[in-house]
Amino acid sequence: MCGQTLVRNGKTSAGKQRYRCLNCGSSRSGERPDVSRRAELEAFLGWLMGTTGQAAAASFGTARSFRRRTAWCWNIVPRIPATGEVHDQIQVDGIYVGSWCCLIAVAGEHVLGWQWCDTEKKTAWAALLQRFPAPRVVITDGGSGIAAALSECWSETAVQRCLVHVQRNVRTYLTSRPRTEAGRALLRLGRALTRINAPAEAAAWLAGLNAWHQEHGALVKARTYRAATAVAPGWVRSNQAWWYTHDRLRKAYRLLERLGQAGTLFTYLSREYNGLDIASTTNRIEGGTNAQLRLILRTHRGMGEEHQKRAIEWYLYLHSEQPRPPATLIETSHYRPAKRTTQTLQEQEPGPELYSTGLSPDEGLWHRTGWAGRT
Structure with missing residues (x-):
């Protein structure tokens, strides 16, 4: 031919x-092997991204036949190439899968990339952020390590803290039903964050936070000293001489005060970003991406960690801006195992010597001649 x-x-x-x-x-x-492999991969992805069982995913017969014919598809590792496009805003977040954490970056409706790590930390975030040019605004929930990575990789990028996560943090400190009037007033300020839609409303909110401090600032600074009559809370160390009396109220206020002073609460209302529709929350990545990933893992529960990771990678790849057809990612090494040559076998470390059926004089066993009773 x-x-x-x-x-x-x-x-x-x-x-x-x-x-x-x-x-x-x-x-x-x-048969055309390339056509068969393409059909098997399409059936595999249809099952992985869908909700049907393996037997109904394709005309492969039983579920066991489907697993046998598509087992090689797990070897394909999809990757999103970096395009170098500069985006107005990027949302970042992480999702935990077993002992792994997947850091994800999203721009608009498309996934930009991901990074696997053991936990959210500076080095992992930096490995993800370095792949893309710095956007104008980044929206984050303020997880561990992200602030240090942003200052190192995207130092000129403005930061918008997710207001929904700030609300949750305030409610975690104060509970949904604070006992004191100061706690209830601060909780009302936290709940009002997501209802601010204009710069004037943001200025009024900051003035309200300042007014709260003028009225209840003494509670933030109040201390309790260790004494025979004082009952120490469980979180106080044994060698600690004093502690803040209203510790959780102080933490809630300090969170709002720190974010307000840093200017990361109302970045989406800045005049320089008018017309860009900057988001004030990470709802796009939380509800649009992470929720779908959890749905896939819940639908196909029982997969091992490696298969869970591959399922997440396929979803993120297929929801990138311009993914290549999955069949173009097929390589010979994915469906055909590498041949083991004689040289490869010789280079392997020798294992323990196996027992043989031969007789050895070292063990007192050898072929004897003559009559055993002869003298």
Whole structure:
């Protein structure tokens, strides 16, 4: 054959598809391995991204046949190439899968990339952020390590803290029903964050936070000193001489005060970003991406960690801006295991010597001659 693309040319008497080259006229019959692998990968992704069972995913027969024919598909590792495009805003967040954490970056409706790590930390975030040019605004929930990575990789990028996460943090410190009037007033300020839609409302909120401090600031600074009559809370160390009396109230206020002074609460209302529709929350990545990932893992519960990771990678890849057709990612090494050569076997470290059936004089066993009772 001359190497040109073959076209279908009827079927043989056995029912197999016949192919013919229009250039040289040669023909052949039989299966097309590339077509079979493409069909198997499409069926595999249809099952992985869907909610149907393995037996109904394709016309492969039973679920066992489906697993056998698509087992090689787990070897494909999809990756999103960096395009170098500068985005107005990027949302970042992490999702935990077993002992792994997947850091994800999203721009608009598309996934930009991901990074696997053991936990959210500076080095992992930096490995993800370095792949993309710095955007104008980054929206984050303020997880561990992200602030240090942003100052190192995207030092000129403005930061918008997710207001929903700030609300949750305040409610975690104060509970949903604070006992003191100061706690109830501070909780009302926290709940009002997501209802601010104009710069004037943001200024009024900051003024309200300042007014709260003017009225209840003494509670933030109040201390309790260790004494025979004082009952120390459980979180106080044994060698601690004093502690803040209203510790959780102080933490809630300090959180709002720190974010207000840093200017990361109302970045989306800045005049320089008018018309860009900067988000004030990470709801796009939380509800649009992470929620779908959890749905996939829940639908196909029982997968091992490696298969869970591959399922997440496939979803993120397929929801990137311009993903290549999955069949183009197939390589020979994915479906054909590497051959073990004699040299490879010799280079392996020798293991323990196995027992043999031969007789050894070292063990007192050898072939004897003569009569055992002869003197």
